[in-house]
Amino acid sequence: MSTVRLTVAQALVRFLAAQHVERDGERRPFFAGCFGIFGHGNVAGLGEALLAGQDRLRYHPGRNEQAMVHVACGYARQANRMGAFAVTTSVGPGATNLVTGAALATINRLPVLLLPGDTFAGRVPHPVLQGLESPHDGTASVNDCLRPVSRYFDRIVRPEQLIPAALEAMRVLTDPAETGAVTLALPEDVQTELVDVPEAFLAERTWHVDRQPAAPEALARAAALIRGAKRPLIVAGGGVVYSGATAELAAFATATGIPVGETFAGRGALLSDHELALGAVGHTGTTAANRLAREADVVIGIGTRWADFTTASKTAFQDPDVRFVNVNVAAMDAHKHAGVALQADARVALGQLTEALGDVRAPAEWQERAATERGAWEEERLRQIAVPQDGTLTQAATIAAVNDAAGETGVVVNAAGSMPGDLHKLWRARDPHGKGYHVEYGYSCMGYEIPGGIGIGLAAPERRVFVLIGDASYLMLPSELVTAVAERTRMVLVIVQNHGYASIGGLARSVGIAGFGTHHRLAPDDAPVLDAPDGDGLAPRGGADLRAPAEPQAIDLVGNVRSLGVPVTEVTTDAELRAALAAAEGADGPVAIHVEVDRYAGVPSYEGWWDVPVAAQSDRPEVQAARRAYDEARQKQRHYLEVTP
Template structure:
């Protein structure tokens, strides 16, 4: 039997029929489709979504109207992360700028290993009227379009020139989207004439299809090698990454830590792997890490990475794991990540791998003196956090006090969300995470503008799971100005998020970095231009008025006491609320001495740059390759 549909109609019907299953729990994979329409998709995917919405069928693919194509991808990616990659969304845009606006979101998804299906319109496959509006012409390459820019940032890319190509393209797309080791942005470019072309499709293409998300178990010999390395260690440290949460391995990690006494440090994506007050939790590691985690990392003779890809922030640009004899065991579902840092690789699902390690290590426990020291260091850091929370700076509050107020007034299951600027580093060090899904900081791409759209996606995921948790979006003025458009979408959809808008009149994070690198905060403050540069008075930008103009409720406060009151009001409200507060960007949060490798000009007439280069050269001497074979002494080259 066949059914006659356009290519676009077939795409929508196929997406509606896809389901995933893990651990016996099954659900529809696609929760909806975001879209902004133009000539490249309005009569194709747009018409198909309209037809399904008017059908009245409960299984129809729900359409969501966005205001910015990049933001739509961010919302879809945040949704997938909140659902532990077991549900996702599609995003469609028109050919040309609508499509290319999605490229940043595609890169973010692929870098963070999060599934999203992108359906950009494309130029005519028939070339009947080329060059069409917004078409890129290359005199030397007749089959190129702007959508080819998606190739390097997609986990899978295809262009459907003919209806016959659609079925294998869709099946390959689902293969990648549901593979924890390979997922990311999947791009299916759809020429606008092909979208509208009809074809007789086999019924089975639209039959219910269940994709089983596997939990790979460790290979026995690899498990033996990992266990031998752990048993030989005197100062082991777990580094928990995002893979712990995506695998829902939090209970397995807690059981492993309690049975072995091994302390657990957390990456940005892994924060919340253990509750902040668990005896084995030592908090954030790396360039934005705690003094506790980084002190233990400096002494560790074995690092057990679980679901981490070891970004430069995690390793403090390969300086934080400083012991001469340090070795690595990497438990990861991705073969690529498991072999990093010349590690003993344990390729497996995080939960299955931790369970297998715990069983094989039964009866083994690290020395109690070491375990007790880790707990003591964590307690000392927590006291520092409390001081930062309680800091009553005048005349403007410190950002750390704002973070503390949100942490103390939010419910344990509420979500804090951020992406870029100074806030992610402060949150990584200071936020006391109480729920495994309570911390959502996008730091793989650290994309300014992710915050509000991402908060919308997280809240949509929570609503789809009948989960009443609030979402606190922490955003600075720099990121807010880059992309605040989805405040309008939140209002239109009737979806409540709480946006904490911190005004510090510029790029606080890069300003501090610029100063540390000898560049004197150049180009990082929002000021009027004068004869000597952009160094005049502060701009009179009213971000509170801007947020109100977009339909949000706005509470503008000046003190921490008033801010606390505003948080209570926002919690009680049913509407999207923006809390605006000005802070002092020169008051730093407490820190550890960890380093981040950002090269400084090797020659300069500026004394500030010369001094920064001297400091940089000193730090470079501590950078490690981690290439020596296990059990061999390593040099510091």
């Protein structure tokens, strides 16, 4: 067998550049490039290899290690997990900064390859700069922090270990059920050592993502259960979109008359103007979806992992005999809620179910109920997004303006605060492929929005990206605007200014602690700043009734955005916002719009609960009242254990 002598880093870069992925006869390179920040632990090894291999694997400089992983996640999601980025950092703080991004990737089942440098395998210059010394483990390094948030982890301490490690990494990255963050820790001395690698290792290799059908026996059980349902409901998750099964979902719903609710990742799996689309379901759901969920006797989950927001913390489905059918590529999710497990690709399984059910349709009265609730919700949605008579802006009206500007091909991205819930309820899905709605809510990571938007732009440069971000989330990772400028991302950054952590402020008020610690204000005499519509920014002084105004912090987000090279427009009315969005259409790089909104004009929760425990003992009457309400709501929680005959 002929071999090629290369450094370990050179061999790895050439291997990554040669990997392809294929599904449905469409073949494409798997890695779009490598984001990196260099330090002593990776510059001489991977840095040299990336420089030498620029014709094979493009290098993109990042500004923050966590953000680089977010970029990779945004790319992978927009590419339906059929493409990925590698990310390299030095050992030390660069490597530990990867942990948050890795958790986000793994929780959201998004492929990203992490290549952190590591301490010397030879251990001669030990302890090395930024290296962790453990008195009880000579093999430990800070990269071990990545083990619990990686789907696969390996440390390559000998050059010949590269080949099996790289192949295992690709196996996991391209497996729809197993994918997530993959970490190959690379000691800085090993990166630069020579290794004889077979030419076959460097040759083009295609990883086939085959569509798994449902087992005939499982399909028969599922069809029998659905056939006997009187009040069936579909809950569409991200698996519908990743599978490219939006058309099949629409066909299945139309053929059976079964209404459809959507999770965060599945929002947009069905066009909002479809007659059976109920929109968001769960804690941040619509009245239409939540009322039908409460009465459903058979729930068909397609590509959902049944997170707590989707189930309203196990209170959404209240029929005492409710049963579940779960279509999912991952066995863990297919078996949740004691459901009939169809471990299968969503597109294939929907076709199989459509055929198996034949002319079976949901009862007419159930379809009529769905239509009535759908119409009532649309009236409420229009009421929420209406602009106040004085023309000032609310967050809901801001979402509506961005929704109109995005049209069918624009992509909205968001991740944290109150905006994900408002988007989940209010957004009108217009893209038939389900790619216009990109809310990261598996990890709900503040700061994801800007780098995530860069990743979307890299995956779909023909689309305009609308990054909706609150002021607090913006402050987490504004540095990535520099990357957006460098990458010429066609991004419209809409900064919603509500002067602090508005979402948690509302949550804190609901549990009786008056928005404590959530407003950007200076407290006099170090007193705690409270935050409520009737006492905005007031600090208690010596007693509950002795209050003094707390001085607002002077935070110039407009100046900050401008200093990072992005033009910004300030707006205060709906007309100004829509004009700014229209003006941004012709920009060939990122532009920003700063929107001042009413901090307290929120969209309510519509019959969807979320389990946030309230203190069982407190001197505050507000906390005591919140605890009583919590104990009452908790009575509706249940385990779904009904066994299908």
